[in-house]
Amino acid sequence: MFKDKSLLLSGRKWGIVMLSDVEIAQNAEIWPIDRVAERAGLTPDEFEPYGRDKAKITLQKKRARGKLVLVTAISPTPAGEGKSTVTVGLADAMNQAGVKTMVALREPSMGPVMGLKGGATGGGMAQVIPMADINLHFTGDFHALTSAHNTLAALIDNSLQQGNPLQLNPRRIVWKRVLDVNDRALRHINIGLGGMTSGIPRESGFDITVASELMAILTLSQDLMDLRTRIERIVIGYTYDNEPVTVAQLGVAGALTVMLKDAIKPNLVQTLEHTPALIHGGPFANIAQGTNSVLATDTALQLADFTITEAGFGADLGGEKFMDIKIPILGQAPDVVVLVATVRALKYNGGQSRENLQNPDLKALQAGLKNLARHLQAMQRYGKPVLVAINRFVTDTDEEVALIQQFAAQHGSQAYETNVWSQGGQGALKLAQAVQEAADNEQNFQPLYQADDAFETKLQKIVTEIYGGRGYELAPKAQQQLVTFKAHGWDKMPVVMAKTQYSFSDDAKQLGAPEDFIIHIRELELKNGAGFIVALTGNVLTMPGLPEVPAANRIDIDAHGRITGLD
Missing domain, CATH: 3.30.1510.10 (Domain 2, N(10)-formyltetrahydrofolate synthetase)
Structure with missing residues (x-):
């Protein structure tokens, strides 16, 4: 896995060795892309190399599809909860278990890379590489x-x-x-x-x-x-x-x-453990549909027995949009849903301050479990098995992890501790086994709404059945826009709710699981080519701003081209 075997990071599990994500990626052994393509089952005429470690894919023949696993999450903290890290680690674990598996992820935007969150290629020992290229210009x-x-x-x-x-x-x-x-x-x-x-x-x-x-x-x-x-x-x-x-x-x-003739082709790269990974498309889940491309997911499904993919932010955003917008086009529902939770995010949703999230607090954790319950309920209503992945951090205690596991069991799910950040695929073997077993449980997919439902019906179902709110309110501008849309027959399209990722409501400060709230929709945007209508709620913006201290302030490069600070 690594060019320098001394960097296997056994000490990182205990917080002793603290290499950054970019340092780990820079010391990884990268297979030539034709070797990754061969492992994926591609023929030479089905991929076009972009340098030594990237390629564009165009399948020349149809294959039977494998099983699909969707990874989503609870409401995150501003730092994110490692959904992509768990996705990558789970795929590596599946391959370790002898199951041919591929990853399908979105491409990172340089907005967050240079802004608040940093990169989006996983983390620690569960990353896709070449990490720096993917986070920056990639294949263009x-x-x-x-x-x-x-x-x-x-x-x-x-x-x-x-x-x-x-x-x-x-x-x-x-x-x-x-x-x-x-x-x-x-x-x-x-x-x-x-x-x-x-x-x-x-x-x-x-x-x-x-x-x-x-x-x-x-x-x-x-x-x-x-x-x-x-x-x-x-x-x-x-x-x-x-x-x-x-x-x-x-x-x-x-x-x-x-x-866009080349941009439409999915991009092939690899994980640290050389699992083939497709990274393609990058819509945000708080202002767009938040999933990677239909083409990339379909390609992975045809090449692997299991495809592990993710949807942006929480299950109320990317998860719902994957189910109600992507699935009708893809033509295949997930066989299993994995809901990522972290102790720190649950404590954050239970009232603990961001500065103290590393400190044990069972009271705040207990209060924050309401957030997990609502996300579980939202995903379970689609009729597919839902498992919980506890993305464990060094500061988490055994008591906190056990409390989440007990709570998940009481709410019709099973929670599995994952340590993929420190151990790679080895840290998700139990989750991988559970995913395989759950995927054999044939259950019918239950969509949230029907294609011919009224626009108002779709809005109401999203707010009440996914968010747990009471209803919605259209501002005068949105009301007039809806009149126009109905006059042109556009009102039967699916709905993309543009909403804060930090709350089920449209107020980022209402953490946990608020009740009896109204979603305020200030305006609507028609996306006639995409085939949906965006409902802009609260003060969500389609052009973000930079934080007081952007991530760009810590990114640098030396005379040898070695990048630092890109995490």
């Missing part, structure tokens, strides 16, 4: 998406400048620009200033790239032509007569598809 998918999105924006403004043949109302253009950086100063801007040759003056703004409808489309498309068809359906704005204008009318769907 995000750059292609950003370029395609902004090309469309430029083409829209050019159409206005060249006589506005589509009669677009400049005040009703809904297509903004994007950037894969947390930059609050660009949320609201004025463009077209500088005189007659510099465009038509109007208000606009920037979203982060992962909030782009093109990102959602890429991750939901089943092939290149499906991608093109979805791009054609994008509504870019409305005419002076309030009629929608689409990309098809602008006549540039072909050009945008060309820009």
Whole structure:
């Protein structure tokens, strides 16, 4: 696993050796990508190397699908709870147990990498590599998406400048620009200033790239032509007569598809233990659907007996959207759901301060278990087996872990301690065995709502059955938008709730399991190409800002190209 065998980190389990994630990744033995492809079962004409350790995949023949495991989580702390780490560690454990397994993850956004959370490739001994490449430019998918999105924006403004043949109302253009950086100063801007040759003056703004409808489309498309068809359906704005204008009318769907012809292909890399991993697509779960691409998941299902995938943030966000938006397109429900919980997140949801989360506190833990119960209930209502993975930290006590296990058993599940951060796949062997056994338990999938349910019905079911709230309230702007959507027959689409990840409610300060609350929806966004409607709740933003001390402040590189601080 490591070029220097002295770095096997047996002491890390006890907090003695404290190498950073990037140091572990830099000392890993990386297989050539053709060896990883061979292990995955790919033929030479089914992958295109991107250097020595990455590749793009295009399957040439169909295979039978294996079983699917979804990894989701309870409500996290601001630092995250290691969902990707558990996903990677579980896949490594499955392979250690002799079960052919692959990982399917999302691509990290450089917004969080340089902002608050840092990287998103797992951690410790359960990582995907090359870690630095994946967290930064990788194979260029995000750059292609950003370029395609902004090309469309430029083409829209050019159409206005060249006589506005589509009669677009400049005040009703809904297509903004994007950037894969947390930059609050660009949320609201004025463009077209500088005189007659510099465009038509109007208000606009920037979203982060992962909030782009093109990102959602890429991750939901089943092939290149499906991608093109979805791009054609994008509504870019409305005419002076309030009629929608689409990309098809602008006549540039072909050009945008060309820009994404390689980005649509899933990316092949490996874990520290050389488990083949597909990393593709990166929509956030708090403002988009929060899952990796349908193509990547389908590819992994065809190549492996088990595919381990994850959905962003808690089960109320990525988990729900995986079930209600991705599954109908993928055509396969998870055989097992793994719900990641940590002692620190449960204590945080039980009222313990962030500064003291490393200190034992059974009272706060007991109070926070309400959060675990609600997430369990939300996932169990889909009819599939749900297991709990306790992602153990060095500061966790045996009493705290035992309390979670007892609580899970009382709520129809089993909780398994995992130590993948310190031990890799070895730290999840019991969970791996439980996953295999649960996957043999044939149970029918029960969707939350039907495709032809009214938009209001879908909203109500998400709020009451997943969040545990009383209902929702549409602001006047959202009410008017819904009238428009109904007039054009768009109101039967699935719902993407854009909501804080820290609470079941739309108030990040309401931790634990709040009751009798109302979800306040301030506006709706149509994603006609992606095929869903985004309901923006509370004060959630589609262009985040940087924290007081960004992660970028600790990232550096030396004269030999060795990176530090990228965790």
